[in-house]
Amino acid sequence: MERIIGVMGGSGVYEIDGLQDASWQEVNTPWGPPSDSLLTGSLDGVRMVFLPRHGRGHVHTPSTVPYRANIDALKQMGVTDLVSVSAVGSFREEMAPGDFVVVDQFIDRTFARVKSFFETGCVAHVSVAHPVCERLSGLAYEAARSTGVTVHKGGTYLAMEGPQFSSVAESKLYRSWGCDVIGMTNMPEAKLAREAEICYASIAMVTDYDSWHPDHGAVDITQILSTLKANTAHAKSLVAALPALLSAAYAPCEHGCDRALEYAVMTAPDKRDTALVEKLSTVAGRVLKG
Ligand SMILES: CSC[C@H]1O[C@H](OP(=O)(O)O)[C@H](O)[C@@H]1O
Numbered sequence: 001m002e003r004i005i006g007v008m009g010g011s012g013v014y015e016i017d018g019l020q021d022a023s024w025q026e027v028n029t030p031w032g033p034p035s036d037s038l039l040t041g042s043l044d045g046v047r048m049v050f051l052p053r054h055g056r057g058h059v060h061t062p063s064t065v066p067y068r069a070n071i072d073a074l075k076q077m078g079v080t081d082l083v084s085v086s087a088v089g090s091f092r093e094e095m096a097p098g099d100f101v102v103v104d105q106f107i108d109r110t111f112a113r114v115k116s117f118f119e120t121g122c123v124a125h126v127s128v129a130h131p132v133c134e135r136l137s138g139l140a141y142e143a144a145r146s147t148g149v150t151v152h153k154g155g156t157y158l159a160m161e162g163p164q165f166s167s168v169a170e171s172k173l174y175r176s177w178g179c180d181v182i183g184m185t186n187m188p189e190a191k192l193a194r195e196a197e198i199c200y201a202s203i204a205m206v207t208d209y210d211s212w213h214p215d216h217g218a219v220d221i222t223q224i225l226s227t228l229k230a231n232t233a234h235a236k237s238l239v240a241a242l243p244a245l246l247s248a249a250y251a252p253c254e255h256g257c258d259r260a261l262e263y264a265v266m267t268a269p270d271k272r273d274t275a276l277v278e279k280l281s282t283v284a285g286r287v288l289k290g
């Protein structure tokens with residue numbers, strides 16, 4: 001098996017540079033079409049697949065991003081390691097706009113999204129106690145550091161439904177919960193990556209102080225966009241640094257991300273919905289076949 005790096009580009013990151021033999025490929029999935037075509041190619045001898053989460057031109061809202069289709073499409077392309085790059089607001093003075101944060105925990109406050117590939121007829125329960133891959137996150141941290149940007153190792157990301165930003169009261173509440181950053185998309189993406197046995201890491205690019213900060217006022221989309229513009233070059237250099245850090249030779253994940261489904265499926269083989277099992281063939285075929 002080969003190591004293939006996936007990159008999920010968030011707001012402001014709609015392409016990556018420098019891929020050899022780059023081509024946009026249309027991929028279909030049993031969960032509908034993904035956000036856009038997938039850009040495939042290789043860098044430093046490692047195959048890479050890029051998908052703009054909101055689609056080129058920013059078409060999908062955080063609630064309507066086709067999360068299941070995106071993860072299924074990346075799995076179809078053989079992605080073993082997925083690095084998400086996302087814009088976030090910060091709840092910490094020291095996590096300033098322009099900084100990067102390697103997220104290691106999530107609080108999922110989204111409520112209008114399908115969060116699992118599994119449903120009636122094929123039930124599975126995976127652990128997301130440690131929702132990111134420690135090894136991949138460590139490498140993403142090294143890649144971010146190599147760009148010269150200020151990077152914070154570890155942080156709790158509050159996933160909100162959006163698309164509106166938080167009220168001041170909500171912002172203060174999330175801060176009091178110990179959250180470090182806020183965004184609208186890493187859930188259910190991280191949960192679905194775990195179900196699909198793909199190692200997942202999340203790099204958050206701080207664009208603003210959300211609404212809690214007495215000196216910064218409410219979130220302002222123009223400020224977000226100008227910070228994002230300034231950070232896009234760092235995000236692209238980070239992505240370019242990944243292949244040299246992750247060797248192309250595949251090795252099983254030492255944290256078990258690639259075996260998350262091993263004992264997860266509860267539904268007895270003779271009770272499984274055959275149509276659903278067929279839909280699950282890409283993400284869960286390893287444990288459902290035979
Ligand atoms: C552009 S501000 C709000 C928007 O940006 C973030 O997107 P992503 O996580 O894909 O970088 C945030 O989650 C919202 O969707």
Ligand SMILES: Nc1ncnc2[nH]cnc12
Nearest residue numbers: 087088089182183184210
């Ligand atoms: N303050 C904020 N809240 C939610 N998502 C964001 N993305 C960037 N800034 C954000």
